[in-house]
Each structure stands twice: as structure tokens, then as C-alpha cells.
Amino acid sequence: MAAFETLLSPVILFFVLGALAAAARSDLSVPEPLAKSLSLYLMAAIGLKGGVQVAEAGFTPQLLQVSAAGMALSFALPLLAFALLRGFAKLDRLNAGAVAAHYGSVSIVTFVTVSDALTRSNMAPAGFMVAVMALMETPAVITGLLLARGQGAVAGGSRTKLMREVLLNGSVVLLLGAFLIGLAIGKARFEPISPVFVTGFTGLLCLFLLDMGLIAMRRLRESRALSWRMAALGVILPLLNGAIGLAVAALLGLDPGTGAALAMLAASASYIAVPAAVRLALPDADPGIYLSMSLAVTFPFNILIGIPLLIQLAPLVLS
Amino acid sequence: MAAFETLLSPVILFFVLGALAAAARSDLSVPEPLAKSLSLYLMAAIGLKGGVQVAEAGFTPQLLQVSAAGMALSFALPLLAFALLRGFAKLDRLNAGAVAAHYGSVSIVTFVTVSDALTRSNMAPAGFMVAVMALMETPAVITGLLLARGQGAVAGGSRTKLMREVLLNGSVVLLLGAFLIGLAIGKARFEPISPVFVTGFTGLLCLFLLDMGLIAMRRLRESRALSWRMAALGVILPLLNGAIGLAVAALLGLDPGTGAALAMLAASASYIAVPAAVRLALPDADPGIYLSMSLAVTFPFNILIGIPLLIQLAPLVLS
């Protein structure tokens, strides 16, 4: 029932509309600057909301625990992915490492969508999860590079550039920056900007997911690089990683909403920030593989199946 | 009085501002991605609203009647336009067919503006008119092509491409898709997204019409291809087609708001979707003619004179 409810939300239906339009080869398209603008908006909005919530709720030791757990997951999950990509999908070391980096990292859009769905099911995740997400974005890149290349991975000159790309990545900076601003201003000073960042949120998310549906389906149609084994891993990895995330959440004693959000961060794969970093650090890896797996398989799977599933499971697993 | 009221609405005044700025050769301009984004937004918004209204009001046989009438109008109106374009404006067959296709189809922006004006005059059109509009967009293209070229009109290879362009045109897909989403979610689930799609609507429409004023006037200034006879038809055709639309509305016994919307659909001419399709199907036709007539003459005429006129007439004609 709750799962069905989630699928009938306008946010998801716009994603489906985009996917169907692309599948039917309609020329519907969202201008690229609008897509980028909406993603900036969504990051600023969730950063702010998270910060304001933490300003209200106060700092708790849980915040540090979950941050540590999130970063550990981001470092460690690529190992599992790498093993399966090598063993099951028969990818070479380079491409397996590149893909693994994406699965250790997170998808901001998936997080935003699950938060929205959880909030509507009265299981709003804790505000600090935004910061946890920002912290989980980049450790996976390091593991992925080491797996792909071994220690001497990146040449001296480009190492600083890569570290900058990874640590000062626009989305990390905006998410953490907006989180800190939310923390600093608190609820009262947030009032004047809440019409844009709260009231407008779900509606704009619809437009963004319309575009994501178009993009994901177009990539699926174009993806020659994808074998069925890779496609299968695009479904298996989020299930495995999500289960691990849920287990960690249970160990930490998180509430259902916060735990579900952590599980979805584990389950999701990056397709915005990490591809840019990996293109720089592992230019020989094939972008067709990592983009298609994370964006065209795992992302729709998480939106259409992962989120409803999680909304059913989380209250059961996390008391 | 009501007509004067309409002209004093901010939506119309922004259109006038844009037109005056362009006439004075100001360098004011709206970035192209913003124009495209606003048009996507407007289509999603009216689609959703229409769907939600139908979900509330339930399906009526009227919906089917009006849809059939709308499609018939779209198929038939190009015949009248073609005759006048050939006889009065002395256009060759090719260009006459191309222009006729535009006048049989509809202008989404004109529809949005008239709906806004009708709603403010307490004559909101029925929600299903959005779907009727979407259905009216493309039949006219088929009639126009047949008129321009006769049966063997389009070569085999490009016929499928043209059909795709015509049937799966982005605006048709988005309008109908959003309409279906509105239908599926109903009023309660529409709540969270209504701040963006309802509350923000009129304000964003102002910005869009500012741009349309700039574009229409710039096109008028650049339009060398336009003879005075063509310009005259740019005024005569909407009057004739609008009268026909109103008559059909009276026959169907529509309420004033719904009938006025149908009349304005008949009166308006496409300048977004149809030009792209016609450029593909009739590359020898001169875009300067059909764009100038529909965008630089008929569109401003409908906005500034057609809508106020209709708001006066509709309550009289349609009891």
C-alpha cells in the first residue's frame, strides 16, 4: 500500500513520463541550463533544510556516529562492487575500479527523492543526513582509484588537481555550505527564504525528475557498452549495498527514516560528481560503462523499486 | 469594462512592455534557455491542473464531444485558410499550405493567457480543454501538407520521422502526460506541488509574455517577407476561425468559459511546434512567411484584441 502510494506521487510519475517519452523517441527535452539550475537549487534547499533542522534539534553524538559510518561505507562498498564486477561481470581491473567508485559514492537525486517520500510517509530522516551524504560523496573515489591502478595510481602533477576535484567538488561545497548556513541562521531567519526552498521544493523536484527520466532512458537506449551481466549488477549492487546500509543503520539504532536514508545512500550510485572525477583520473576507463550502469540501470531501479521497497522494510527492520 | 480589465492585467502589460522595448530597439532580452524552461513549466502546469480538474469533475460525454470537435476543427480550418491565402494573399500552393497548417493548429501561450483571463473573469474553462488543445496541435499539419503537396506529399523515408515529430512532439507529450498525471494523482496528492504549478503560475506567465512581446515585435521588424495582404489575413483568419469556434461551441452547448477557450484555440495559430514540423516536411516553404504571420501578427492580435473581445462576447453568445 505505502509502496503503491509512493509510485503514485507526482515526483515519480514525472520520472516515468520522462522515461516513456524518451523510450518513444519523443523530442521532449529539458534545456541543459535548467537541469543544472534545478540541481543547484535542490542541493541548496536540502543543505539549508538539514542545517536548520540540526540547529533546532541540537548536535547529538549520533551525528558523529552516522557520519563515521557513512564515510566507512563509502570507503568500503567499492570493494564488494569491485569483486563482483571482476568476478561476475568480467570487467577488466581498470573499468571495475571506475564503476566501483560510482557505487561507493551516492546519488543526490535519489537521496532527495527518498527524503521526500519518507517525509510524506511520516518518517522524515534526521537533518544531519544531508551532511552525511556530502561526506559520502568522495571517499569512494579514492578506493576506486586504488583498486583500478594500485598505489602509484595518479601521477604527481594531476594528483593535486584530482584532490581538488574530489574534495572541493561543487556539489560537496554547496551541500555542506548550505548546511552550515542553515545551521547558522536557524529557523527564524530561515522563514523569509523558506517559500523558495521548502514550499517550492516538491514541484521543482517534479520538473527535475522529468528530465532525469528522459536522460536515464536515452542513455539506456544509447548504451552499447552494457552487457547483460553488467545490467544485472546494476540491480544486484543497490540491493546488496542497501541491505548493508540497513544493517549498519540497525546496529547504530537509527530511527526508520534516518536509517532508510542511510540505506539508500549506500544503495545509490553517483552519476554526476564521480563521472567527472573518474574521467580525469582514469581516462582509459570507458564512460559508457559507468554512466550506463549508474544512471540508466541503478538510478531508475532505486527510484521505482528501491524506494517503495525501503519504505516498506525500514519500519520493520528499524523497530 | 471587462475588456479593459483584461488589458490592465500584469500578464498583458508585460507583453506590451516587451513589444515596446523591441520596437524601441532596446537590447533587453530573455535568455533562450529561460524561455524554453518557462514554456515547459507552463505546459506541465496547465496539463496538471486540467487533469486534476477532470479527476474532480469526473469524465463526461462532453469531453469526448469537444475532443472530436476540436480535432475536426484542426483538420478543417486549414482549408479555409488555404483558400484565402491562395485567393486573397496570392501565395503559391506550397507556402499557402505551410501557413494553413499553422492556423489550423493552436498556440499554447494564447490558450494559457485566455484561460488565465477567463478564470479571473469567473469563467474558468473546463479542465479537459488542455487535452483538447493537445489533440488539436497536430491534425492541421496533415491537412496543410496535403494541401501543399497533394497525396504523394512526403517521401517514404522521412514520413516516419515526420509522423514521430508530429505525434510525439515534445509539447503534445508533455501536455498529455501532465494531464494524465493530474488525473492519476487527484486533488489531494496535487497539494504538495501546487505552490509551484498553481501559485507561481501567473507571475511566471508574466515573465514569459515579456519575452513573447520581445520576440513577436523583433520578428515583425525583421519580416521582409510579409505583404500587407498577408498581414491582413493575420487579422482576418483569427476572427473567422474564432467565430467558427464560437459557433461550434454554441452547437455543443458549452458554458461560456469552455466555449471561449475552444474559440480561442480555433483562432490561434501555432508558432512553436508546427514551424519545426513544417521546416522538416516542406523545406522549400519560406519560414519568414509562416513565422511572421502567426507570431508577429496573429499572436499579438489575439492577446491584445482577441481575448478582450472574446471575454465580452462569450457570455452573450453562450448564454
Place this chain on the structure above:
Amino acid sequence: MAAFETLLSPVILFFVLGALAAAARSDLSVPEPLAKSLSLYLMAAIGLKGGVQVAEAGFTPQLLQVSAAGMALSFALPLLAFALLRGFAKLDRLNAGAVAAHYGSVSIVTFVTVSDALTRSNMAPAGFMVAVMALMETPAVITGLLLARGQGAVAGGSRTKLMREVLLNGSVVLLLGAFLIGLAIGKARFEPISPVFVTGFTGLLCLFLLDMGLIAMRRLRESRALSWRMAALGVILPLLNGAIGLAVAALLGLDPGTGAALAMLAASASYIAVPAAVRLALPDADPGIYLSMSLAVTFPFNILIGIPLLIQLAPLVLS
């Protein structure tokens, strides 16, 4: 206290976030069409609000007085700037004239930010200040050109083009046009569009200032052309011009909010409209100098120090 309050507003904090991100060489960036769209939006919004306020408050002789004073300031302030740029910063006549034009003109973003801050401190400036700002944009360009080149300044052919650029500049047209629309529609007809133009204002201003922080800091980093003497003038000129503006406000007996707005118009320097005009009229002048001074030094100074200072001072100086 009030100053500190201002610095803790989300608007300012987003500016700081942008500046820090650029200083740390993050790749965070705002798509150019979004930046342009937001600036159009802000101009339409403040124009409308100003017009509606004047429609409420009625025309007063003060409106004419302040307009005359504003235009006089715009004509005259470049003289002071020119003297200091020549004498202290040792700029050649050409570049000194070019820079002087910028300091006589105004920064719309600074005005918007100070209005927002004043309104939150219960010192909302009078609605007509928007019109005053529009009138102050261009006289300075004329003075600047005369200073740079003397009477025979601009060749005949390009003079008309320059006059058009200066008088029908997009921002002047939009500001005054929206002001007139606000005046024409009044409060009641403004209602339906106020969610976009009033409720959404501060939130969207945050996104715009995020971008301005990025742009200002990037320009500072790139600005090779800037000597320390020029940089010093970038701080001294707003202080001097602001003091002059405040004195004029006191002479005119303005209320603290309106006076502070006038002072900030005097203190601010253009970096959008004037650079384009000056590039056309004084192509030999170095854009690196005038853009860096106005955008990378004076603008941040006004936002971070000028506004808080003014909010402290204005109530003291202007009874």
C-alpha cells in the same frame, strides 16, 4: 548588533559561501543563463514592487526631488572619482574616465540587497527609489566619456548606437517598465503575481548572491591589472560617495530607509550595464581595471561592510 544581524542573513551568507568556494578554487558554478534569468527576475520584481508602492502612497513632490538629486549625483560623482583615479591611482585619462563612469552609476544587486536588509530592519525605502535607481544608471556614462575623451568624444556613427545602448539599456527599460506596470495595476491586481515577485524574492536573491560571490572572487583572483592603489580606491570611493549620498539625503530630509538607499546607490558601482557601454565607447580602456575595481573590490565591500555600516548610521544621521 543590527550590523551583525545583517551579516547573518542568508542572503549575505550565500554571498560569502560563493566567495569562499571560488577562493578555494572549487568548481562550483552557476550556469550563465540562470544568472541572467535571476537578474531579469530581480529587476522585474523590484520594479513592480516599487510601482505598486507608489500607486498606494501616491505621488509626492519628494519623488521629483530625489529623482533630480539622484541624477545630479550620477552626473557629478564621476568627477570626484576621476580626480582620485588620476591623482592617487595614477591612471591615465582614458582609464580614469572609464572607471569614473562605473562609480557614478549604480549596482542593481547592491540596491536590491540593501533594500532587503533595510526592510528586515523596519526601514523599508520608499517605492520610488527603484525609479531613482533606473534614472541614475546612465548619466554617469556621459560624464565618464567626456572626462576620458573630451567633447569630441564619440564619433558620429557610433554616437546614436551609444545613446541607444545607454538610454534603452535592457536594465533601465525593464526597471522603469516594471515600475510603470506596478503603478498601473496597483495593489489588488498585483495579488495574483505577488507569490512569484514578493514571496519568492529573498530565496532567489540567495541563489543570485551565491553566484555573485563566485564571480566577484574569481575576478579578484584573475585581476592582474589591479594595483594596490586602485584596490584602495575601490574601498575609498564607496565610502566617500556613500557619505555624499547620505549628506544629500539629510539635506532633502529623507527618512532613514529612503536615505540609506540613496546613499548606497551613490556608494555602489555598476558592473553589468556600464561595462558593456564603456567597452563600446572606450574600447581602448582596459576592462580588467574597471571590472575588477567595481566587481571584485567595491561590490563585496559594500555588501559585507557598507550595508551593515549604513544600517547603523542611517537612523542616526537621518533623525
Place this chain on the structure above:
Amino acid sequence: MIQTFTRQRIDILVDAPLCEWLTEQAVAAGILHHSILPVESGHGRAGAWRDEGFGTVPKRMFLALTNEAKVGALLDRIAPDIERYGLVVAIQDVRVMRGERF
């Protein structure tokens, strides 16, 4: 110094709605790789235009590096339509690396 090969560069200004048609012709002529660049505004027989989202048929710039034979094949295919589609075609010799790719 690294070895270079002489190939050809073909630039075609084409109406956006006809872009797909053009790339199909290119593929049919054996030109599998191309890039499309945006064009902002222009001036032609039909007067000035500017891509403002509506109200014009905007142009794109099709660009391919390839060999003489394939350029010839493409020209042969599009020759009958150059005039009515208003294509503006420019061909130049260029030096490229990795000659076998083009």
C-alpha cells in the same frame, strides 16, 4: 615530431530541425563521427535571426573530420537538397593525428 595525415574538415550550417536528416546522410556516406556546435545568431537572405527559443528556425554547425572520399560521398548525397534546405557547406584540408580514424 609526431606524424600527421592530411584529411578533410567539412563544416555545414544547417537548420536545427534538419540536423537529424543531415547526420543520417553523413552516416550513409560513411561519416560515422561528427560534432554539432551551437550557433547563436546570423544574417542571411531571409534577414537576421537570433536563437531566442521561439520565433526562428535556429541553425547548428555540423562538423566532421574525415577523408576526401567520404566528403565526396556526402556531397553527392546532399547535392539535390543543398539549395532548398539552405545548407552552407565549407570544405578544407586539415592535418590530423591518428589518420586511420578518419
Place this chain on the structure above:
Amino acid sequence: MIQTFTRQRIDILVDAPLCEWLTEQAVAAGILHHSILPVESGHGRAGAWRDEGFGTVPKRMFLALTNEAKVGALLDRIAPDIERYGLVVAIQDVRVMRGERF
């Protein structure tokens, strides 16, 4: 094979605010047709720039296919301003179709 003609292609990098001036010069030199392409960023004597909407004077790329005489006429017209307007001009021979058009 379809007939081609040798003409010239002139590319000029120009500041956006000077674009209108340049196209007027082109018209005066008999070059009635041109296209303008966007430029995203660059690096010159004045350092790096990126078109972010504000804070720089962005560049555009003026492009015209025309004949040698008209290119010469345009160069003569703009010669005195090339330096101070910072124009970057590149001229190449190209082969075109429909030679009478250029």
C-alpha cells in the same frame, strides 16, 4: 562529383558588445551573410575569462564564407581598429558549393 568553388572563410573573435559594429563593417564591405557562434571561455593577455553572465566582456565568434575581394574590403575597414578592439582574425581558403552565393 558535384562542383565546388574556392572561396574564403573568415573567423573573427570579437567582444560581444562590439559584435553589432563588426557586422555593420561586414555589410559595408559587401559581406551580407554571416553567423555568430558562442564562445564559452578563453585565455588572453588580460588573463582567463569565462562567460558567467557578469563580470567579463564575453567573446563571440563571427564567421563568414565569402570571396577574397570582400574579405579584403572588410580587412581594410577594420584594420585601424584591430589592435584596440582586440580582434583576433583568421582567414582560410575553403571549398564551397553554390559559388555564386559567396
Place this chain on the structure above:
Amino acid sequence: MIQTFTRQRIDILVDAPLCEWLTEQAVAAGILHHSILPVESGHGRAGAWRDEGFGTVPKRMFLALTNEAKVGALLDRIAPDIERYGLVVAIQDVRVMRGERF
């Protein structure tokens, strides 16, 4: 007629994330000035792509006018990476004004 000089024009299609790397190589080769043009879409070995903001690695067009020696120096620097970075390089002779600048 105004004096022109023969120089070289080098166009390189490059992945957006590698743009900074490429301009550093250009600077190291003595090419201090360049411009970057946007590319909207394309078709290569990896299939079709379109810059929709996400889901592809978009391309840019690097463009520099410079002299033969510097082009050679740049090619030598990037030669080992041309294949794996998927660079598409095109070099042409052009005539320029102000020859000393390039």
C-alpha cells in the same frame, strides 16, 4: 591591402573535464592564448551524446591561433595521451593580422 602572416590554427575536441589539463599543456608549449567553444552534441565510437547537463561527458572545442613551432611543441606534449583521452585534433594554415602576436 593590409599585411597578413601565415600561422596555424589548431582545433581540439576535448572532454570537458580534461579541458583544464589541455590548456595547461598548451601553456607549457608556449601557447598562452586560446578560446573554448561549446559543443552541443556529437556521435563517436561510443555512440551519440548530447549535453543535457548529466549523464554524458560533454565535449568542448579548444581553439588556438599560433605558430608552427608551438603547435609542434603542443603535439609532442599531448601525443602520448591523444588516444586514451580521445582527443580529436585538426591543424590548418591560416592567415592572420598582427603576426607578432601568434
